[in-house]
Amino acid sequence: METTATRDRFFDGRNAVRRAVAPQLIGRTLSINDPEGRAVARWDLDDMTVVDQNKANGSMVFTIASDPKPRLVLFDSPQRTALLAAAPKLRRWRSHRRRRGFVVGLAWFLFGIALAALFYFGWRDGSIWVANAVPRKWERNLGDRVRAAMLDGLYACEGKDGKAALESLGRKLLPENVADLPLTIDVVRVKQVNAFALPGNHIFIFSGLIDRARNPDEVAGVLAHEMGHLELRHPTRGMIQQLGLSAVISLMFGGNAAGDVAYLATTLSYTRDMEREADARAIALLQRAKLHTDGLASFFRALKDDKDAGSPLPDWLSTHPGLQERAEAAEQAAQAPDSAPALSESEWRTVQTICTAP
């Protein structure tokens, strides 16, 4: 046993000297003695912890919890066996550490769940709050830039009379809380049935939508719907939500997944709730302007018939199921007896030919 005893070593944590030592158990204290039998250190058994164990050579490394700088390396020996018998928690260090690891892991897990819940439930209110805090001037800056970029790549329809008719309709519908900025309505030559609003009071209508509409009230319904988005500041809110989402993704996978703001503005999609809110606002705006309110519902019905007939829905609708439900909700609104069509017959013709007329 002489040879194993000399393999045991002690480092005091003050300098890099290896001392050959022999441990000696005295009651609840471990006396760490040098070869001459003098105590180099005395450790309280209850203060001792295991740092590690080397399975290849069987050595165990100990330290003390109150000042974890020194290290004691003990190989298998009767003295060590006695030590482990006197302090069973040292023998069970592995399961002890595993249990602690499990508890810490669980704590982090619960923290993660709480964070996820906070995101999930705070998402909507948080984004509304932030969107309302964004200055209108910023919205206009961004919107102007995105509009210019879009008009650069698309064919804009310039029929003078048609534009004038749409703009006057737009002015009637424009909600008060966003009337601080000028409104633009651009018709672009794209076959898809689509329309969308950009931050800063810009609305784009695809010519395919005007072609598909059977009367001006349907166009007015869609226009009012986009105004509803503007009034509720949905474009800004959607961008903030996507920015927030990219931050969460970068948290999970590392790196920077944040997108370009201007690009985000062009890839927005809204939640069903947002669409429903915009539908409700659209009806209110039409009523306020004393226009027919049945255009939105009849347009939804027409699109639903297209879908049932097998033709694919435009992207903006196919991502949001519930066309039937939205049509029914829009029909709930009673149409006032004194309401008028959105455009006169002659005005409607100028809008229909907006892409061909000078």
Added chain:
Amino acid sequence: MQVDSPAADESGAPSQQLAYDGQLGELYGIFFVNLLLSFVTLGFYRFWAKTRMRRYIWSRTSLHGDAFEYTGTGAELFIGFLIVVGFFFVATVLKAIIDLASPPDSPLPILAALLFALIVVYLVFVARYAAQRYRLTRTLWRGIRGGMTGSAWIWGLKAMLLGILTAITFGLAGPWVQMRLLDDRVNNSYFGDAKASMRSSSVPLYIAFLIGLAISWVGTLVVMAIAAAIAAGTGFLSEFIAIAGQDANNDETRRQMDALFKEHVGLLIGLGVFFYLSLIVLSLVAFAQYYVAMMREIAAKLTLAELRFGTTVTIWRFIGLMLGNVFIFIFTLGLGLPIVIHRSMRFLTDTIRVHGEIEGSQITHADLPRPRYGEGLLEAFDPGLI
């Protein structure tokens, strides 16, 4: 096992100075548990996984019969990472605000994007230095930990400026820049109160560097010639040249070109894989002698207290290690990582020679600053494997 018999080092004979006695089975035990837990926690466990792996590797590596100890924790790495994510979040919001608030045609958003990219590059350098400090302060040997002085921010700035110098000299300043930056890091490193020191010269590296450049250029030409010969053999090349010789703005030409590419899609993908694999192998082989020259220079010039160093590395051994590692890692789809670690540790401890003995009583604990969080930056940009 030498580790168990200090008597051998005390006899004064050249002891087994640096040794690694880790076992592949144990490495795999840690690796698979890490993999599983990382998977079920959507990757969040990776900080603890890394820590467990390091703890094992450190504990099985010994110098003069005493094992190293890694004292870092997963939480430190995780918090460091959270700080970086916080920084990115703030930077992203700031960039969004600049995007939103600047009028159309303003150059501000582009400037902000450029500045952001520049800051990220700078932070990668800062991260390297900070990560070395973290690892040194978390490494214990004979009860004494390492440390590092100097500012990561200043070193990062220097590294970035020297990086620009490397770029404008078309890489020719590379060896000199590399050794200057390495010297800085070494000369700020400590074990206890013993300072490491190194005054390396890049002169011995230049011949190796130029040979490396020559081999890689000639080799690239050869690889391209082989690829062209394969393409010619299948008749793709002659058709390609015939079509390319026609009027380029012609719709018909474009359609013929598309058809040609579609027809030979398998060949093109095969050639691409061949090309990139050959370039990896080529750059490894070409620059192996450069890295070996660098290791020899470091071994010759590095001192730590009474220790001097040497290396028995040879070019072929180095190429064997690196090529083996690359192929093991690729062909096991990453599951060979423990083998790669095992081979690398064996290689390091086999080739590094340590001369002299540490006079332990001369080296005392030094209170060099110990960062509270670790490696967050490096984790974000360069998630190393261990």
